Amino acid sequence: EAHLVESGGGLVEPGGSLRLSCGASGFPFSNYYMYWVRQAPGKGLEWVSFINRGGGTTIYGDSVKGRFTISRDNSKNTLYLQMNSLKPEDTAMYYCAAAVGPLSVPDRVRLGSYRYWGQGTQVTVSS
Helix, strand or coil: CCEEEEECCEEECCCCCEEEEEEEECCCHHHCEEEEEEECCCCCEEEEEEECCCCCCEEECCCCCCCEEEEEECCCCEEEEEECCCCHHHCEEEEEEEECCCCCCHHHHCHHHCCEECCCEEEEECC
16 A cells, blocks of 8 residues: 655744655655645645656745755655745645656646645744
8 A cells, every 4th residue: 555654844933944754655656756735724735846756857836946955765765855944834734745747737736636645744834
């Protein structure tokens, strides 16, 4: 059975940093394009970042560009999101998700676009 398990969330002050991890099991992680998406309270899904299968191509949403860095270690079946200069508006549940191919921008915020989802990890940015 396939699983994605996020970790590393928590409470951090504005300007602080967190590193999220997403461990994959039960499927060939290196064959999948990986995404981070988030959902703030009372809002819809927001696409955060994308990384291709080999890790050589990354793309970021405008709201996190320059502050967040996505990476993956296929030898460890793990996806990462380094989040720096955090803002209160970054407060959300963060999910990692696996897709069989690159997704269009509209498809990145549709649950059905992904083959696998994690359970999420909460990030709260507050003083």
